[in-house]
Amino acid sequence: ARVQSENEIKLLTAEIERLKNFGCLGVSPSLEGLRDENAKLKYRLNFLQKSLQEERSKTAKSMININSCLQEIFGAAIQAAYPDLENPPLVVTPSQQPKFGDYQCNSAMGITQILLKTKEQKVSPREIAEKISKNIPANECIEKIEIAGPGFINIHLRKDFVSKQLSSLLMNGVQPPAVGKRKKVVVDFSSPNIAKEMHVGHLRSTIIGESMCRLFEFAVTKELNHYFIKAWELICDVSRKEFQKIYNCLDITLIERGESFYHEMMKDIVKEFEDKGFVQVDDGRKIVFVPGFPVPLTIMKSDGGYTYDTSDLAALKHRLCEEKADILIYVVDSGQSVHLQTVFAAGQMIGWYDPKVTRVAHAAFGVVLGEDKKKFKTRSGDTVRLIDLLEEGLKRAMDKLRDKERDKVLTAEELKAAQTSVAFGCIKYADLSHNRLNDYVFSFDKMLDDRGNTAAYLLYAFTRIRAIARLANIDEQMLRKAAREEVLILDHEKEWKLGKCILRFPEILQKILDDLLLHTLCDYLYELATTFTEFYDNCYCVEKDRQSGQIVKVNMWRLLLCEATATVMAKGFDILGIKPVQRM
Incomplete structure (x- = not known):
């Protein structure tokens, strides 16, 4: 993108100079038109120069992803060495044994197989590695490369390059890597039932969801955080205050989107699926079958009421079409996987998003187990209240600090x-x-x-x-x-x-x-x-x-x-x- 902008600046500058040469002509409508065009070109030129300067400034402060840099270098080398090869494998990883280098490129073995299958050429991986090595472009990060074994390319980094990057880190702080266009992200997490107390089952979604929000906010965008309450907010105030105590303890930041927020949208959801011919009636229920999923979504009950399927579809559409999310993450337990995948597929089917453009993902998680490897319960068999768990954590942490005599x-x-x-x-x-993805034992x-x-x-x-x-x-x-x-x-x-x-x-x-x-x-x-x-x-x-x-x-x-x-x-x-x- 930067190279494209620089080329456009050169072309615009040349065009402006060309238009200046018309200054010897008398004033005419055609000259006025040229002057207008010149003014527009100057505006465009200034805009591009400013954008390029901002991008350079941002990139200069960004932390460099060394692995990505090496992938670019070796990608270019492979392209130069084998220009006719489509989608060659690009494998660059940190070296497992420092004596062999800092990183390693293992693409040669994969290219050997491709040449054998597509061109019936039998070339040794080592020969391919040598050809790749000869085509490595000039760069600031590689000190030397060595070919080892059957065709591993061992990469040694330049010490002055690493030193320079560390100095940049110290002067600029930890900056996000340059990831291109900033994106809008929505994360759905926590999901307590407003009519009940938060329990240990809410712990994973809350903690994982908050951390994902922090990561995306740092590396990709200014984040939108959500939690989706699974009941009506008729009795909200007391429960909300109790939830907030827990969220304050865990330093969780959210935007509340309860079920009632989406209620007015649900009738439109049903109508949209009906208008596009996706609705079938089964015993008075309105259902939607999604290709590849045997269980249909029920978007209206026989009594005219809506379901969780309807509210989940309404939430999906609102986030995609109203909030214009580029990335949408649902942090929900693994038990909801089939349901969510069905909802996502329904959203694609009706045309709300294209998965090649918009990322919609389910970050599934396992359950919290007790030390007996069964679902985490109190001694009496009740579900562990989250507030009790946090208070027990505070008590044990203080005991640990006092055992180490830190109180002195x-x-x-x-x-x-x-x-x-x-x-x-x-x-x-x-x-x-x-x-x-796994269950974990709480201890x-x-x-x-x-x-x-x-x-x-x-x-x-x-x-x-x-x-x-x-x-x-x-x-x-x-x-x-x-x-x-x-x-x-x-x-x-x-x-x-x-x-x-x-x-x-x-x-x-x-x-x-x-x-x-x-x-x-x-x-x-x-x-x-x-x-x-x-x-x-x-x-x-x-x-x-x-x-x-x-x-x-x-x-x-x-x-x-x-x-x-x-x-x-x-x-x-x-x-x-x-x-x-x-x-x-």
Whole structure:
């Protein structure tokens, strides 16, 4: 798009110069027309230049997705090497073994198979890898490439490129990767019944939905959040206040869209399906069969009343046709999968959206189990109230902090903040760190453990990282100055490993935007924390005299690596809805 704009600017500039040459002519209607055209061209030129400048500014601050950059480079190389090949495989992944490089391109094996099937050419993967390597275009990120084994292309990144990207991160903060046009997104999540209390069954939809909203808001657009109440709002006020207490605890932001919001639209939905010939009558019911789905949607009962099918169709149409959503995500349990897919297919059938243009997806999730691997219940067999669960989390978090004698070193205010951070952070993280498609076992003991992939471990790691500069008497202003002036040296293998890990953040976000699986972010944050620990154990950030304890030397570039790690972790926490504290 940028190249197209630049070419258009060149053409417009040339056209304006051409029109200027008519200045020697006398005033005539044709000259007036040319002047008008010239003015329009100048306006268009200024508009394009301004847009291009804004795009350049935005892109300059955006974090670079290194994997995407490498895919572009190797995509161009494959195209140059095999111009007649349609849709060749493009496989670039982080290297599993650092000694073989930083990334790896494994496209050669797939191309071998395609050449054999389509052109009956038998070419070894290694020969293909060599041909691809010879066609790699000039770029700023690759230091060298090596061909290994049957045809793996090992990619080594340039250290000055990684250092430059880390400096940009430190100066600009964590910026979303450049994803093109900003999109409008609607997320349907939480869905409590207004006539009942929120229970543990609402936990997953609420936590997963909020985190997805935060991710899309950061990376794609300004978000629209929804929850869809499954009953009439005749008795709303008391229930809404109780819901809000829970949403406040979990830091959830929503726009309310209850069933009655869509009621006036339902008669029009029925009429639209009737007018287009999709409605059949069965025992007085009005039903709609959708190709590929054996169970029809009931859009009107025999007594003239509407159903959940009708309200779900009305909500779908409103979000697509009125709110003009580009992306629509339903965070609803797996048990609703067939129903939702039927509703989505009905929306396509009647022409509300084209799946090639608009993304409509069901982010399904499993159920919460107790430690007995059965549905999570109280000892008496009742469903666990969500407010009771949160209060129990607060109690256990405080017990954990007191066991560690944190109450003796933290102020009352700091202790309270740490309690809230640990309690609610651990409950959220325990859910989000599991693949949402699977059921997961709820265990306070496991989630509050400060070892392993838990929020407790990550929150403690984060506070330790933040404390390093503070204990060296380095404040934020000094760090900002150093970020502008210092070159990040990445000579030690642990510095290099940490630097690359930090810069994988945009890759992780892009993967989640594609598959909506948030546990990938949790796995990444845990990997980042453990990689940082390796770095800190092997590389002195602050050197002290062993006898006096006085600071002898501050390795500022290493403190900047600490700061970059903490900055990315903080953004990761923000997307997960977890609030870290400075002291714990």
